[in-house]
Amino acid sequence: xxxxxxxxxxxxxxxxxxxxxxxxxxLRTAFAGAPVSLSLASDDGRTVFAALNLGHFGTKLHRSDxxxxxxxxxxPPAFPKVEGAEETEKAPAVVGIWSLAWARPGQLxxxxxxxxxxxxxxxxxxxxLNESLWNHPSRKRWMGGGTVxxxxxSIVVDPRDPNGVAVxxxxxxxxxxxxxxxx
Amino acid sequence: MQHxxxxxxxxxxHLARIAPPAPVxxxxxxxxxALRDVFTRYPALRGYVLDDQDRLRLHIAIFVDGAHVRADAxxxxxxxxxxxxxxxxxxxxxxx
Numbered sequence: 001x002x003x004x005x006x007x008x009x010x011x012x013x014x015x016x017x018x019x020x021x022x023x024x025x026x027l028r029t030a031f032a033g034a035p036v037s038l039s040l041a042s043d044d045g046r047t048v049f050a051a052l053n054l055g056h057f058g059t060k061l062h063r064s065d066x067x068x069x070x071x072x073x074x075x076p077p078a079f080p081k082v083e084g085a086e087e088t089e090k091a092p093a094v095v096g097i098w099s100l101a102w103a104r105p106g107q108l109x110x111x112x113x114x115x116x117x118x119x120x121x122x123x124x125x126x127x128x129l130n131e132s133l134w135n136h137p138s139r140k141r142w143m144g145g146g147t148v149x150x151x152x153x154s155i156v157v158d159p160r161d162p163n164g165v166a167v168x169x170x171x172x173x174x175x176x177x178x179x180x181x182x183x
Numbered sequence: 184m185q186h187x188x189x190x191x192x193x194x195x196x197h198l199a200r201i202a203p204p205a206p207v208x209x210x211x212x213x214x215x216x217a218l219r220d221v222f223t224r225y226p227a228l229r230g231y232v233l234d235d236q237d238r239l240r241l242h243i244a245i246f247v248d249g250a251h252v253r254a255d256a257x258x259x260x261x262x263x264x265x266x267x268x269x270x271x272x273x274x275x276x277x278x279x
Contacts (some may be wrong), residue, residue, distance in 0.1 A: 054270040056242040057198070057231040073227060078235040109259035 005045035005067070009036040014050050016068045024107075030068050040100040040108075049108075049124060051097035059112075063124050068169050076120035077110050077127035092116070101155040103180075104162040112154030113167045115142055119181060130181045133167070142172030190217045190265045199225045200221075209267070210253060215257035217246055217267055233267060244272040 006017040006024055013032040017024040030036075031052060037059075040049045048068050052060040061076040061082030092114050099111035103119060104168035110118040110127065117130040133139075142150040150172045163180040177183060186208045194202035201223060211217035222229040234240055236259075245256040246268040252259045261267065 027207070054231075055238065058240055059233065061229075078230075083238060091236045181216070 003043065003045075005041060007039040007041050007048060007049070007068075009039045011035045014039055014048075014068065016048075025038035028051060028068055030064070030071065031062075033102045036123055037097055037099060042102075046121075051100065053096055056120075059097055060089055060126065061097065065133070074124050075126065077112055077116065079116060080129060087150070095126035095149060096151065097153045098151045098153040099167075101157055103165075106150060109157070109165065109167075111155055111167060113144075114149035115139065115172055117152055117181070119153075132177075132181065132183055133175060136175075139172065142169055143153045186264075190267045192217055192267045192269065194268045195268075197242050198228065198231055198269075201225065201231065212261055212273055213257065214247065214252070214259045214261065215259055216265060217265075218257075228249045229243075242272045244270045247271065 003081075007008045007016040008017070014030040014036045015026045016030065017026045018158075031050060035053050035055070037051045037053045039051070039135070040052040046065060047065050048064045048067055049088060049103040050062045050064075050071070052059055052062065057078050061074045062071040063074055064071045076097065077094055079094060081169065094112045094116065096113045097110060098113055099109075101109045103109050106123050107122045108124055110120070114117065117133050118127040120127045121131060144150050148150075150169050152169050154168040156166045164176070164178050165181065166174060166176045184249045189208040189210055191206050192203075192209045193206040203221065207224075209217040209220040211220055218232060232240060232243055239245065243250060245259070247259055247261065248266050
């Protein structure tokens with residue numbers, strides 16, 4: 001949500017409202033009919049990210065640079081390819097985007113199920129898995145909370161220092177970094 | 184007209200926004216090879232059919248020459264001029 005825009009992600013599209021007097025007026029609907037799992041907007045409302053969960057066709061990510069009028073589809077976060085993984089069901093694949101947050105201008109964090117934390121340094125165009133959290137020994141004990149996979153559902157960036165980030169995993173606890181995700 | 188040595192690949196209308204607008208010829212001796220050939224021309228389509236690990240998405244259904252390929256669909260062999268359909272499965276219930 002930006003100050004004068006309200007972005008409501010629904011199972012039938014992304015509804016965008018604009019402040020009008022004491023209330024809100026409907027500005028536009030994007031992705032009409034598609035399940036939008038969440039959105040993230042810049043303070044001025046011009047840049048908007050929308051995560052879609054298309055069921056059969058997987059998790060998708062789109063960005064608008066004009067307040068939701070036009071959209072560009074981005075490559076969503078994906079787990080690194082594991083050699084020979086086509087033959088096994090065990091190698092991870094993103095099944096949902098659960099959280100999005102600004103890391104600093106032009107940079108983002110994204111939380112997924114299974115419990116992956118991803119970082120983008122280029123406005124969402126490409127994503128890298130945060131290996132230090134993914135490889136933490138405790139992850140083997142994480143489990144889904146009402147879902148099969150654990151979900152990294154919340155990301156909070158310290159407004160005083162973007163290297164300070166806290167994330168929460170259901171069910172896998174709360175994790176903090178003070179060095180931008182290195183440890 | 185279909186090339187006699189290539190598979191003809193048709194995608195569900197639900198993918199019309201990013202898939203070939205009409206059935207396309209594709210080279211390959213397996214489903215995976217034919218799909219890869221299409222993805223080189225339609226790269227955005229890949230993530231709609233395959234997951235992060237290049238496995239067929241769980242609820243995508245592959246039909247070859249009119250038959251539903253239920254197991255190991257990506258490695259299923261294609262004949263010359265096979266007819267390959269990529270559809271969304273009707274999911275639900277318990278198949279166990």
